[in-house]
Amino acid sequence: MQSSKININNLKHTIMKAADFNNSLRTNMLGEFKDSENNIAILYIEFDNSKQCINVGTATNCGLITYFSVNYDNDFSLDENLENVLEEVYNNGYSELY
Numbered sequence: 001m002q003s004s005k006i007n008i009n010n011l012k013h014t015i016m017k018a019a020d021f022n023n024s025l026r027t028n029m030l031g032e033f034k035d036s037e038n039n040i041a042i043l044y045i046e047f048d049n050s051k052q053c054i055n056v057g058t059a060t061n062c063g064l065i066t067y068f069s070v071n072y073d074n075d076f077s078l079d080e081n082l083e084n085v086l087e088e089v090y091n092n093g094y095s096e097l098y
Contacts, residue, residue: 036093
């Protein structure tokens with residue numbers, strides 16, 4: 001049996017960029033949720049290039065007010081990272097509206 005060698009120099013590891021993140025989504029609105037005080041909140045997401053994380057918060061005329069951030073793991077797909085974001089939304093006291 002012959003072993004094959006992997007040339008590490010040929011492996012490409014892509015780093016997510018905000019423009020790629022935004023182009024991959026139909027919308028940056030995550031959804032409507034109830035917070036821990038039963039207030040309705042519409043949560044949005046955006047990608048932070050400098051911190052390599054997904055910010056979650058509400059939209060204002062000045063931009064996103066970030067409530068919390070979730071690290072983006074480049075070893076996982078965009079869908080898996082968004083699942084992690086949704087899990088953090090629930091862990092931060094939000095629940096589905098309907």
